[in-house]
Amino acid sequence: MGNTPAVEMINVTKRFGKVTANDHVNLEIRKGEILSLLGENGSGKTTLMNMLSGLYFPDEGEIRINGEPVTITSPKDAFDCGIGMIHQHFKLVDVFTAAENVTLGAENSKLDIKAVTAHIKEICDKYGFIIDPGKKVYDMSVSEKQTVEIIKVLYRGADILILDEPTAVLTPQETDRLFNVMRNMKADGKAMIIITHKLHEVMDVSDRVAVLRKGQYIGDVATKDTNPDKLTEMMVGKKVTLNIAHPKYPNPTPRLTVKNLTVVDAIGVKRLDNVSFTAYGGEILGIAGIAGSGQKELLESIAGLQITQPGSSILYYPKEADSKGVELIGKSPKEIRNLGVGLSFVPEDRLGMGLVGPMGMTDNMLLRSFRKGKGIFADRKSPKELADKVMNDLGVVTPSTEFPVRRLSGGNVQKVLVGREIAQEPSVLMTAYAVRGLDINTSYIIYDLLTEQKMKGVAVVYVGEDLDVLLELADRIMVICGGQVSGIVDTAKTTKEEVGLLMTKFRKGGNS
Amino acid sequence: MITAVQFSQLLQSAIVFGTVIMFGALGEILTQKSGNLNLGVPGIMYLGGIAGLAMSYFYELNVEHPNGFVSLILSFIAAFAAAALGGLIYSFLTITLRANQNVTGLTLTIFGNGLANFFGGILNSMAGGVGQISVRTTSNAYRMSLAHFFKIGNIGKIFFSYGFMAYLAIIIAVVMYYFLNRTRTGLNLRSVGESPATADAAGINVIRYKYLATCIGAGISGLGGLYYTMDYIKGTWTTDSTIEALGWLAVALVIFATWRPLNAIWGSYLFGVLYWMYLYIPGLTRSSQEIFKMLPYVVTILVLLRVSMRKKREDQPPASLGLSYFREER
Numbered sequence: 129m130g131n132t133p134a135v136e137m138i139n140v141t142k143r144f145g146k147v148t149a150n151d152h153v154n155l156e157i158r159k160g161e162i163l164s165l166l167g168e169n170g171s172g173k174t175t176l177m178n179m180l181s182g183l184y185f186p187d188e189g190e191i192r193i194n195g196e197p198v199t200i201t202s203p204k205d206a207f208d209c210g211i212g213m214i215h216q217h218f219k220l221v222d223v224f225t226a227a228e229n230v231t232l233g234a235e236n237s238k239l240d241i242k243a244v245t246a247h248i249k250e251i252c253d254k255y256g257f258i259i260d261p262g263k264k265v266y267d268m269s270v271s272e273k274q275t276v277e278i279i280k281v282l283y284r285g286a287d288i289l290i291l292d293e294p295t296a297v298l299t300p301q302e303t304d305r306l307f308n309v310m311r312n313m314k315a316d317g318k319a320m321i322i323i324t325h326k327l328h329e330v331m332d333v334s335d336r337v338a339v340l341r342k343g344q345y346i347g348d349v350a351t352k353d354t355n356p357d358k359l360t361e362m363m364v365g366k367k368v369t370l371n372i373a374h375p376k377y378p379n380p381t382p383r384l385t386v387k388n389l390t391v392v393d394a395i396g397v398k399r400l401d402n403v404s405f406t407a408y409g410g411e412i413l414g415i416a417g418i419a420g421s422g423q424k425e426l427l428e429s430i431a432g433l434q435i436t437q438p439g440s441s442i443l444y445y446p447k448e449a450d451s452k453g454v455e456l457i458g459k460s461p462k463e464i465r466n467l468g469v470g471l472s473f474v475p476e477d478r479l480g481m482g483l484v485g486p487m488g489m490t491d492n493m494l495l496r497s498f499r500k501g502k503g504i505f506a507d508r509k510s511p512k513e514l515a516d517k518v519m520n521d522l523g524v525v526t527p528s529t530e531f532p533v534r535r536l537s538g539g540n541v542q543k544v545l546v547g548r549e550i551a552q553e554p555s556v557l558m559t560a561y562a563v564r565g566l567d568i569n570t571s572y573i574i575y576d577l578l579t580e581q582k583m584k585g586v587a588v589v590y591v592g593e594d595l596d597v598l599l600e601l602a603d604r605i606m607v608i609c610g611g612q613v614s615g616i617v618d619t620a621k622t623t624k625e626e627v628g629l630l631m632t633k634f635r636k637g638g639n640s
Numbered sequence: 641m642i643t644a645v646q647f648s649q650l651l652q653s654a655i656v657f658g659t660v661i662m663f664g665a666l667g668e669i670l671t672q673k674s675g676n677l678n679l680g681v682p683g684i685m686y687l688g689g690i691a692g693l694a695m696s697y698f699y700e701l702n703v704e705h706p707n708g709f710v711s712l713i714l715s716f717i718a719a720f721a722a723a724a725l726g727g728l729i730y731s732f733l734t735i736t737l738r739a740n741q742n743v744t745g746l747t748l749t750i751f752g753n754g755l756a757n758f759f760g761g762i763l764n765s766m767a768g769g770v771g772q773i774s775v776r777t778t779s780n781a782y783r784m785s786l787a788h789f790f791k792i793g794n795i796g797k798i799f800f801s802y803g804f805m806a807y808l809a810i811i812i813a814v815v816m817y818y819f820l821n822r823t824r825t826g827l828n829l830r831s832v833g834e835s836p837a838t839a840d841a842a843g844i845n846v847i848r849y850k851y852l853a854t855c856i857g858a859g860i861s862g863l864g865g866l867y868y869t870m871d872y873i874k875g876t877w878t879t880d881s882t883i884e885a886l887g888w889l890a891v892a893l894v895i896f897a898t899w900r901p902l903n904a905i906w907g908s909y910l911f912g913v914l915y916w917m918y919l920y921i922p923g924l925t926r927s928s929q930e931i932f933k934m935l936p937y938v939v940t941i942l943v944l945l946r947v948s949m950r951k952k953r954e955d956q957p958p959a960s961l962g963l964s965y966f967r968e969e970r
Contacts, residue, residue: 183841183967204843219838221831223953231824232831233842239824266953280842 134319140189167340169539181213212281377410414602470554485534518547654912662908664890667861674853679745682887683752688862690756691722708781723862779875833958
């Protein structure tokens with residue numbers, strides 16, 4: 129292997145109007161190396177990578193590939209330079225098969241699906257992928273789609289790969305498989321850049337770490353010479369303690385009792401099967417499980433968005449009264465919300481649920497409170513105050529509260545979404561994947577906010593992916609597996625291994 | 641009961657009728673595959689019709705011994721070019737300036753209708769008054785069929801009694817099927833209509849594909865207007881709104897055919913049968929005839945209902961149909 133770096137970016141600057149996304153950034157990637165690009169949300173990582181993949185064109189600076197200066201003005205130029213990017217939001221055509229997607233835009237003139245299939249098999253064998261080339265993308269799981277994305281760039285002969293948050297949507301097992309493939313590619317001499325917020329993954333897979341902060345290049349460090357605390361300090365610019373405070377609420381009281389909850393989806397598959405549990409005020413109930421085990425259906429049932437089967441019961445005990453409880457099934461989502469049950473759901477597509485893209489923060493806050501105004505006019509003053517408060521508390525990076533949320537970076541959009549739900553002061557707060565795609569600093573701000581809610585006596589239901597975080601943050605963890613409760617465990621008395629086992633292997637009971 | 645002769649007549653008039661809307665629909669299928677919803681089909685068919693007619697009229701007027709074949713070529717090119725120009729206007733507004741596709745398309749329909757009837761009126765008055773224009777030589781060339789050379793029976797008439805454009809429509813449909821499903825360019829075009837961001841990231845020139853598909857598609861749609869003036873009404877011009885009505889049927893046919901060119905072949909003939917059936921059903925009054933003329937639209941609604949309920953992904957319109965694309969937009 130030569131000493132010439134695969135990619136050099138020299139003094140690269142990119143501005144969007146008044147915002148400088150990248151300010152004279154210098155970056156170098158070597159062959160046979162995995163580089164982690166770290167930075168908080170909105171620090172300009174994706175923008176920097178998009179300039180390599182030809183989606184953006186730099187305002188200043190130079191890019192060199194294998195020592196040669198190049199001009200990349202389009203994705204096609206990037207392909208010609210051997211650069212392939214696996215985007216955070218997959219760029220695949222749903223109604224095409226894997227093979228059709230892989231060959232899309234390739235140069236050779238004849239369309240020979242058989243030859244493409246053979247080539248895909250070859251790539252799969254070489255690096256250890258598993259995929260059916262004839263499968264339609266709309267039938268695929270997230271992990272399969274990602275595999276198609278990676279095969280696509282390899283098929284086109286890329287030897288510089290950029291992976292933008294590839295693990296955000298994967299299960300731990302799928303992540304391991306991806307990392308193995310990445311190590312195989314590294315051994316083959318390919319240069320790789322991975323953007324991720326999960327520091328243990330950075331430590332696990334990368335050789336070198338480069339850090340961006342607010343669009344500026346902070347520096348790089350060999351992975352073996354560093355640790356998560358040092359990296360966080362580089363990223364944030366000050367020392368941050370990576371501990372989640374875990375105070376105990378004096379006397380938790382039942383707030384929500386779910387009994388025999390069963391949900392059947394449109395094609396007759398049981399999504400939830402006889403789920404029973406109690407959520408206490410002053411407690412964080414973590415919900416763990418492999419993606420798609422019924423987490424979404426559970427939260428939506430409580431929020432009144434799902435049709436439940438006869439025999440299901442969800443009793444809600446209001447904060448003050450010591451009444452017998454209110455049955456939530458049969459109530460409209462609006463009535464349930466008015467009772468103080470809040471749902472903040474962060475789906476894969478952050479704009480898909482809960483926020484209106486072209487509107488600013490203020491107007492999105494208004495969406496929750498527009499019924500409160502007197503008369504026919506909406507009250508815009510308090511939503512504006514709320515928007516300012518969320519912006520300051522969570523550090524949302526935006527030119528103003530009137531700036532369209534669609535044009536904020538992914539993590540910032542999420543802060544708006546979570547901040548708005550917490551600000552409603554609910555007595556039951558449900559969140560799903562609240563920190564997905566968020567950087568470490570913001571994640572900890574959100575954990576603190578949730579704990580703060582708990583100490584106010586709120587029952588917090590937290591659906592999460594990261595088991596380490598769940599164990600630290602939650603008081604109890606309910607594990608669901610294939611729509612059934614496979615166990616409810618006390619975080620003080622359990623281990624990561626036990627929870628992991630419950631996630632995959634169905635087991636009756638638990639020590640609730 | 642319908643006799644065999646009546647049945648043959650019904651099929652023949654259905655195929656002539658169907659050919660007009662098949663051209664319109666095939667052009668629109670190509671356009672929509674690029675993600676452009678061009679509701680200007682009726683206007684574009686008007687443009688094709690009037691351009692072809694005007695070209696052959698001036699040719700026949702200025703040449704001493706007009707040759708039907710030469711006039712046919714000239715008017716064919718004029719019709720295709722005028723219609724493609726309509727597509728270019730639409731493309732510039734919706735692709736480059738990113739104007740709303742529905743509004744632009746509807747405007748194009750009104751524009752084409754007005755422009756064509758304006759010039760149609762002028763041609764008529766030049767020829768001596770309302771309904772006086774006639775390009776017989778050219779029209780005869782368009783309507784030349786095998787029936788002129790051979791004696792063919794009722795069955796033969798169903799297959800061989802049409803001008804060349806009826807067969808051209810079928811050929812275009814088959815070629816388009818092959819193009820969309822078996823060639824790389826076709827795959828690229830479909831990806832542009834499904835997900836322009838994906839196509840762009842794969843190095844496909846989205847803008848160029850959209851422009852070309854829309855302009856060529858408009859040209860093909862315009863041939864429907866040409867076939868209408870030259871064959872259907874035999875080289876004349878009437879300032880009624882028949883072309884517009886047929887244009888909307890063509891748009892309906894695109895949905896009916898679930899964006900598949902081969903379905904457009906039998907679909908257009910079926911629409912033709914449904915449209916002309918009232919002539920063969922005894923005891924209809926003038927008003928109850930109109931109910932029968934409504935049938936193609938009713939069928940389209942039923943197909944839409946079925947397609948939506950089955951939720952089969954392959955039957956859905958291109959995913960980014962009606963949306964404009966801008967690379968740096970998030």
